[in-house]
Amino acid sequence: xxxxxxxxxxxxxxxxxxxxxxxxxxxxxxxxxxxxxxxxxxxxxxxxxxxxxxxxxxxxxxxxxxxxxxxxxxxxxxxxxxxxxxxxxxxxxxxxxxxxxxxxxxxxxxxxxxxxxxxxxxxxxxxxxxxxxxxxxxxxxxxxxxxxxxxxxxxxxxxxxxxxxxxxxxxxxxxxxxxxxxxxxxxxxxxxxxxxxxxxxxxxxxxxxxxxxxxxxxxxxxxxxxxxxxxxxxxxxxxxxxxxxxxxxxxxxxxxxxxxxxxxxxxxxxxxxxxxxxxxxxxxxxxxxxxxxxxxxxxxxxxxxxxxxxxxxxxxxxxxxxxxxxxxxxxxxxxxxxxxxxxxxxxxxxxxxxxxxxxxxxxxxxxxxxxxxxxxxxxxxxxxxxxxxxxxxxxxxx
Amino acid sequence: xxxxxxxxxxxxxxxxxxxxxxxxxxxxxxxxxxxxxxxxxxxxxxxxxxxxxxxxxxxxxxxxxxxxxxxxxxxxxxxxxxxxxxxxxxxxxxxxxxxxxxxxxxxxxxxxxxxxxxxxxxxxxxxxxxxxxxxxxxxxxxxxxxxxxxxxxxxxxxxxxxxxxxxxxxxxxxxxxxxxxxxxxxxxxxxxxxxxxxxxxxxxxxxxxxxxxxxxxxxxxxxxxxxxxxxxxxxxxxxxxxxxxxxxxxxxxxxxxxxxxxxxxxxxxxxxxxxxxxxxxxxxxxxxxxxxxxxxxxxxxxxxxxxxxxxxxxxxxxxxxxxxxxxxxxxxxxxxxxxxxxxxxxxxxxxxxxxxxxxxxxxxxxxxxxxxxxxxxxxxxxxxxxxxxxxxxxxxxx
Numbered sequence: 001x002x003x004x005x006x007x008x009x010x011x012x013x014x015x016x017x018x019x020x021x022x023x024x025x026x027x028x029x030x031x032x033x034x035x036x037x038x039x040x041x042x043x044x045x046x047x048x049x050x051x052x053x054x055x056x057x058x059x060x061x062x063x064x065x066x067x068x069x070x071x072x073x074x075x076x077x078x079x080x081x082x083x084x085x086x087x088x089x090x091x092x093x094x095x096x097x098x099x100x101x102x103x104x105x106x107x108x109x110x111x112x113x114x115x116x117x118x119x120x121x122x123x124x125x126x127x128x129x130x131x132x133x134x135x136x137x138x139x140x141x142x143x144x145x146x147x148x149x150x151x152x153x154x155x156x157x158x159x160x161x162x163x164x165x166x167x168x169x170x171x172x173x174x175x176x177x178x179x180x181x182x183x184x185x186x187x188x189x190x191x192x193x194x195x196x197x198x199x200x201x202x203x204x205x206x207x208x209x210x211x212x213x214x215x216x217x218x219x220x221x222x223x224x225x226x227x228x229x230x231x232x233x234x235x236x237x238x239x240x241x242x243x244x245x246x247x248x249x250x251x252x253x254x255x256x257x258x259x260x261x262x263x264x265x266x267x268x269x270x271x272x273x274x275x276x277x278x279x280x281x282x283x284x285x286x287x288x289x290x291x292x293x294x295x296x297x298x299x300x301x302x303x304x305x306x307x308x309x310x311x312x313x314x315x316x317x318x319x320x321x322x323x324x325x326x327x328x329x330x331x332x333x334x335x336x337x338x339x340x341x342x343x344x345x346x347x348x349x350x351x352x353x354x355x356x357x358x359x360x361x362x363x364x365x366x367x368x369x370x371x372x373x374x375x376x377x378x379x380x381x382x383x384x385x386x387x388x389x390x391x392x393x394x395x396x397x398x
Numbered sequence: 399x400x401x402x403x404x405x406x407x408x409x410x411x412x413x414x415x416x417x418x419x420x421x422x423x424x425x426x427x428x429x430x431x432x433x434x435x436x437x438x439x440x441x442x443x444x445x446x447x448x449x450x451x452x453x454x455x456x457x458x459x460x461x462x463x464x465x466x467x468x469x470x471x472x473x474x475x476x477x478x479x480x481x482x483x484x485x486x487x488x489x490x491x492x493x494x495x496x497x498x499x500x501x502x503x504x505x506x507x508x509x510x511x512x513x514x515x516x517x518x519x520x521x522x523x524x525x526x527x528x529x530x531x532x533x534x535x536x537x538x539x540x541x542x543x544x545x546x547x548x549x550x551x552x553x554x555x556x557x558x559x560x561x562x563x564x565x566x567x568x569x570x571x572x573x574x575x576x577x578x579x580x581x582x583x584x585x586x587x588x589x590x591x592x593x594x595x596x597x598x599x600x601x602x603x604x605x606x607x608x609x610x611x612x613x614x615x616x617x618x619x620x621x622x623x624x625x626x627x628x629x630x631x632x633x634x635x636x637x638x639x640x641x642x643x644x645x646x647x648x649x650x651x652x653x654x655x656x657x658x659x660x661x662x663x664x665x666x667x668x669x670x671x672x673x674x675x676x677x678x679x680x681x682x683x684x685x686x687x688x689x690x691x692x693x694x695x696x697x698x699x700x701x702x703x704x705x706x707x708x709x710x711x712x713x714x715x716x717x718x719x720x721x722x723x724x725x726x727x728x729x730x731x732x733x734x735x736x737x738x739x740x741x742x743x744x745x746x747x748x749x750x751x752x753x754x755x756x757x758x759x760x761x762x763x764x765x766x767x768x769x770x771x772x773x774x775x776x777x778x779x780x781x782x783x784x785x786x787x788x789x790x791x792x793x794x795x796x
Binding site for chain 2: 011013015018019021022027034038039040043044045046047048077078079080081084109110113114116117219224225226227242243244245250251252253254255256257258321324325327328333334335336
């Protein structure tokens with residue numbers, strides 16, 4: 001998507017994973033809700049009731065897309081909060097079963113850290129002690145395409161002492177879609193609830209039905225940051241894992257305009273999701289094909305079972321930060337390293353778990369407004385940028 | 399403030415505590431930041447750096463108002479989150495000193511519940527067990543005006559085993575200002591950090607300097623809901639009390655447009671705060687005087703040391719919900735019961751702690767746009783509304 005600002009008329013933003021520009025209808029909805037729904041929806045007067053109706057409508061709209069009941073959908077302060085609360089409250093609800101949270105190795109940091117915290121807290125530590133407890137087996141490994149070993153995950157779920165399992169729908173960093181159906185079948189048979197992190201997929205591909213708890217991220221589909229979505233099937237037993245509050249999913253309550261804008265954006269992107277997916281998949285295929293001609297590159301992630309809008313590659317003899325900076329100088333914004341913590345540019349735990357190159361990494365996530373022309377320009381600029389960075393690092397001859 | 403909507407041309411909204419309409423400049427700022435600051439501020443490219451600059455500017459502006467250093471100011475997901483995180487992380491930072499959190503009896507439910515949770519979690523319970531532990535003395539009592547017994551609070555702070563003390567700057571439900579300076583002096587001498595909940599006061603009266611942690615609420619001063627402010631003096635030792643995250647104050651990061659709008663709103667209300675306070679104090683004095691002529695009423699809260707924009711009264715022989723509904727029918731939105739949980743209409747713990755009438759309660763919080771004419775109309779309508787509700791309840795002759 002071009003953001004025409006003075007001096008940068010042809011800026012191309014290809015780093016839309018987890019923080020996309022707002023959908024135009026979301027902005028309209030937000031404005032409307034600021035006028036109609038700014039009041040506290042828990043109040044009894046007309047303004048409060050109007051806000052409550054907007055909030056109910058938002059939950060209903062989100063529920064319809066997720067294939068959930070309205071009362072199963074909760075708004076949270078954001079996607080990380082959704083994941084933390086989901087792990088903590090589902091684990092607390094099954095405290096008698098155990099405290100192990102089975103995860104894949106490529107879950108978001110928030111899930112891995114919440115799982116470690118749950119295990120540590122149950123180990124008779126007082127709250128606040130966060131050293132990850134040693135957990136038999138650790139996260140379940142993935143293959144070189146980023147796909148979890150489903151047999152190993154199922155075996156881990158069937159082991160004693162498991163409170164919860166967590167498997168993402170698709171990995172936002174490399175695009176690989178996970179086998180959530182088969183894992184969910186096994187988890188149901190074992191009586192273990194499955195948390196599906198769909199934060200990188202909802203709005204881009206069809207929402208799976210195979211979940212007991214499902215987290216989705218409005219900021220990823222063109223809604224606002226500052227609000228998250230967590231759906232919890234009614235059959236799932238949860239318990240509070242923090243101080244009491246009227247709303248355990250969003251302590252203090254949620255902002256109605258944010259929730260309403262999130263719901264409207266979701267409806268809007270669902271309306272032409274299939275066309276958008278096909279269009280972006282074609283562009284991503286083009287990028288993946290073109291990039292593969294650059295010397296010493298590894299195109300990352302499952303070539304088939306993948307998100308339609310994400311493409312990731314790692315270059316040998318290149319520093320990721322330098323490449324992001326070089327591309328930025330030429331008008332292209334891209335991500336690098338870990339989708340969750342790209343600022344730190346620490347080696348991505350996702351790439352490391354896949355056994356692929358962890359340095360020289362570039363990730364693009366196409367917006368709905370990204371054009372074929374922008375992708376062509378990116379493909380034209382990338383080889384030179386890689387060569388220049390290699391030259392700066394003294395490996396130009398390679 | 400009149401919200402002219404079709405069919406309700408002269409609606410008067412007097413329930414602005416904790417959820418006020420946005421300041422016009424906050425809306426402008428939000429729109430601007432949506433264009434400039436929608437990207438993830440942790441990213442390295444131009445869009446990310448632009449968002450980071452907006453966020454830095456917002457922190458700097460808030461810090462200037464709060465009398466804090468920029469690096470001491472953190473944005474959170476909201477005021478309840480600020481209070482929960484402040485209690486949890488300050489208590490975790492002083493785990494060796496003890497696990498008691500000394501509070502007044504009129505703190506917000508979020509503070510009381512976080513204090514109870516901290517004590518329970520330290521009592522060798524696994525995380526998630528939320529039964530409040532018996533704590534010697536319990537919350538420190540207040541007098542009939544809502545003012546905390548400073549001597550008793552200081553004695554409680556000096557007792558062994560205290561991790562943290564919490565005293566609000568002013569009570570949002572009844573307006574009473576607390577003696578934070580004298581309590582802070584004693585807490586400093588005892589080496590106990592003091593959390594000051596200024597969620598009902600910042601933007602309305604001068605910010606006190608007497609704090610170690612200070613929480614303030616943008617939604618109360620005309621900024622957005624969905625973002626909170628927590629300032630922590632650099633000398634305060636804190637520790638994580640939950641899963642690790644890059645940003646322990648707002649896991650997953652904060653929405654830059656929300657933070658920016660919050661800061662702009664704060665600057666805007668600070669610019670004419672003194673005039674606004676004088677104007678609203680005169681209106682509140684008028685209401686308090688007029689209401690005192692209604693039979694069987696108790697005008698609540700300190701008549702002198704109080705917030706300029708809050709007025710609260712309790713009527714004998716009246717049901718609070720019925721009175722809110724009756725006033726709503728005549729075009730006036732007011733609060734009732736507890737400022738934090740007015741939807742439930744459970745007896746307010748604040749009113750109960752003060753030993754005043756807990757039923758038949760009405761609270762108004764004037765917006766900056768509330769006019770003298772609106773207040774006069776409210777004063778004209780209120781006696782009849784009270785009489786009608788008493789009649790419905792069969793106490794019309796009293």
